[in-house]
Amino acid sequence: MVSEYNMKKIAAEHATKYVQAGMKIGLGTGSTAYYAILKIGEMVRDGLSIQAVATSEASEKLAVEQGIPLIPLREVDRLDLTIDGADELDDQLRLIKGGGGALLREKITAFHSERLVIVADDTKTVTQLGAFPLPVEIVPFAYEWTIQSLTQLGCTVQIRHKPDKGFYVTDNGNYIADCKFQQIPQPEELSSRIGSLPGVVEHGLFIGMADQAIIGCQDGTVRILHSGNSVAKNPFDS
Known part of the structure; x- marks a missing residue:
């Protein structure tokens, strides 16, 4: 082993x-x-x-x-x-x-x-996606509103932080919202819904x-x- x-x-x-x-x-x-x-x-x-x-x-x-x-x-x-x-x-x-x-x-x-x-x-x-929190890249402007929109999809959202407690910033200058769904039974539908939200740059469903x-x-x-x-x-x- x-x-x-x-x-x-x-x-x-x-x-x-x-x-x-x-x-x-x-x-x-x-x-x-x-x-x-x-x-x-x-x-x-x-x-x-x-x-x-x-x-x-x-x-x-x-x-x-x-x-x-x-x-x-x-x-x-x-x-x-x-x-x-x-x-x-x-x-x-x-x-x-x-x-x-x-x-x-x-x-x-x-x-x-x-x-x-x-x-x-x-x-x-895995047999079903979702145990790993879904990363969503969002723009810093009005990120609180974007988090609200993501939460309405049925997840809990946490902005990713660096070890020094500041916000993690991507190579593109954006934030990462880690969305905890636990289960994603219909990833195609969720992909479409997240992608349609203003403030979302991209999400981690491939x-x-x-x-x-x-x-x-x-x-x-x-x-x-x-x-x-x-x-x-x-x-x-x-």
């Missing part, structure tokens, strides 16, 4: 097998995507030629440290592949993301990618965006979920 740390590392390193020479890659954010960036950096130092964009300032800093060549977004029409993590995912590859605060940039990057591969440890898989999820398991293997709901055990690629 392997630790959660190793499950993340196993999943992330498996995903990097899909990275090929000449690709333009999206680099995700979070504790599992971190290991993918480390592995891609190792591959680049071994001679792999790619270009990448990062979904957060933290991932950009790590990529630079690892020697991964970054390309300005204005020079990219589409990405070949993005590897990113998730805070929760179900068997239909519906996701909750944003625990790391980068959900807006992650969603923009995912939308402009030919393929989105999610990496996670087995503790992130519906119909992931093509594949690579799940690191406690026995040291990986489980692969596809967007068509088929599940494979330990294939290299399928």
